[in-house]
Amino acid sequence: METTMDYRNFIKPFSGRRRPNITRELTKLNYNAPKEAISLAEGMPNEATFPFEKITVQLKDGSNFTLRGPQLGSALQYLPTRGYPPLVKTLSEFTYYVHQPPNWEARELIVTNGSQDGLSKCIEMMLEEGDPILVQNPLYAGIEGILKPFKASLIPVPQDQNGIIPIMLKNALEDWKKRCTADKELKMPKLIYLNPTGSNPCGATIPLERRKEIYKICCDYNIIILEDNAYYFIHFNGPSPPSFLSLDTEGRVLHFDSFSKVLSSGLRLGWVTGPSVLIQNLELHIQSAHLHSSTLSQVMVQNLLKTWGFEKLIAHFGTVCSFYKIRRDCTVAAMERHLKGLCDWVVPSGGMFVWIKVRGVGDVYDMLLNRGVKNKHVTFVPGHAFMADPNQACNYIRAAFSKASPKQIDKAMSLLAELIREEKVLLQRKLSNCT
Template sequence: METTRVDEKIENMDYSYFINALSSRRRPALTRELTKLAYLAPKEAISLAEGMPNELTFPFEQIDITMKDGSIMTLKGSILGSALQYIPTQGYPPLVKTLKEFTYKVHQPPNWENSELLVINGSQDGISKSIEMCIQEGEPVVVQNPLYAGIEIIINPYKSPLLAVDQDQYGMVPELLKQQLENWKEKCLQDETLRMPKIMYINPTGSNPTGTTMTLERKREIYKICCEYNILILEDDPYFFMHFLDELTPSFLSMDVEGRVLRFDSFSKVLSSGMRVGWVTAAKPLIQALELHIQSSYLHSSTLSQSIANGLLQLWGFDKLLEHLEEVTAFYKARRDITISAMEKYLTGLCEWTIPAGGMFVWIKVHGVGDVYEMLMNRGLKKLITFVPGHAFMADPTQACSYIRASYSKAAPKQIEKAMKLLGELIREEKLLLRRKLENCT
């Protein structure tokens, strides 16, 4: 009975509402479709259709990659030939198959039969194309506030209002989301040129920049609200496995009975950021539209990177991959603990913060300094310490901001300790300067 109910909900979704006019006009290239067929054809089939170079002309004989555990992954012969060749836009077929198995194993999406998966050049590429697929100039987008800075630069050229929803220690607050949507609905009733939002961007685990991780109950509340207002959820979750909780919180994808979640996963934070291997899972009509966009731009994501990722997954298997992810999480949790310890030592009384529940960042509020920009970007740089002013992550970056984002991913433990000590000195100096300015004014 449950399957029938889910299927009915999917059938009731009008995806044409979410796909803008430009994206809906894209058509598949016949040559790309033939490339897809070539990978599915029997070995005895003869094709004179593909305009591919012959692998015999490539100067590469073999690629050996030695892992830290001493195991070696080798690409040679026909496997290397495939790794250096054009592939279907959806992705390197063996990797697509592996990622589908992994995604189902982890999330068990209730609408899996109606879903598809597409390999992308890291999450940023997929998110950018998804936003470009959905919105037109002036259409609003729901975001969490503060938000990942890479989203604002995508949306800004569209002159789209950001319906910003504040966060607490567990991420976006459902009551504030509902309130924001109701307020915007009232504006739409008063101004016929305004439109209700079609998409919401959310970073639910180890959020950048706050480090917050959403609870299952909160995800369910937000999903219900998005169903009520007919909003697609862009679930950007690169830190999904880098959580510091006792248990992994199920994803929005795992509860998506209506087919309104586009989930973005990535190997950037756990295998290699430079490989640029990510994937998006969503309802088939949405994936088809995204695939056509990639067809028209760069044909497909790097085959070599995909082949290496697939080779690694075949070498390791899912159990070894999950073991590696646990090691990555332990690494960052240790760095987080070192960072919080240093902050307690040097910033107590000067700042406040919430202990990150995942990811690479801690979000720090400075007491008594209304705007940290000059303090960090001028006097801070002179002390040879670098933090990101909170302005970069706010829905309105022009407003004064007393927040700082600190990343504990790269700096060594001793460097983290020194940086927090210098930040404490910097804040005290800034407060002294502000006090003197105030005295001079009076």
């Protein structure tokens, strides 16, 4: 990769002290050893002691595959930290097939327990306690949970219907730069978290030209992009714009993929693609935490990909996307029926959520979590959970349209309308009592 990137600045000393475990390295070697090789090195259980004879997986399209014999043994056994070698190879080919990033030979890939696992360990690898980090605001609540123990200084970047706003990103960086000049103990941020397609919670997708602007700003200020692309294949307005990974000429994108939204969330299968230096260090974090991600899940997915091929896999993703688009449309129609004049919203371009702004109610927390749950038996997430500062008053609501039926969605929006009207009456009474 033609880059002047010095990754030493991005790997904190704590992470830099990690060293490979020799038994784990021997496990890696054993997978590539000749058949006649004899190993007394690995402390692995013998597959003959496992009680499983075979596992057959029946797919909804009528196809199936069976794990038995040596392949079943592999599926129930320890494996290298990077992942099940055939799957690592397939995922590498799939990632290139979808994203075609430049300088592909300078990147590597590692399998994780969903993208959340990869995000958590990458942040652990790079963020010191108290460090600043740029985040889209509102942001995925799971990231706030990762960052809280680090006492990180969240630098929020406002979003509109097209995701984070480049000029706002640049302004935030310049403002922080001035603070660093005034306070020598402050550092400039080195990371930005982005959920660029069908973002959680607001369903926004960053257009290509805006992505290019954001990428250039990150190059100018030497920032690594944590690209959480869990909803890449759930984009309702045609194909998703090219990923930041696709635009990454400098080696400053860590790209987090996941099958959770499009195959199965319970498989807990994701992968991280990025510059070799960073992936190699991430491998040591995973090695010391849980050795490797679930072997059975990896072997099952590898067999699925082998059975279907990439074209059929992409076609399946299209079916999933169509399913959620119908749910999205039902949700928006229900909101038009029940919430018009009470709330504002932007029709989400992807993902599983709609972000609702309530008119005339300064804070929705008690309304939703007390009166809504207890009196109406309906549950929404108050926007506080997704804000860079969760302690501020917030009049936004996240509604998920992925699981509930269209009939349930319509009922929920009707109940929400009742709740908002009742809340406004309560607020008016309080105001009258104060005066």
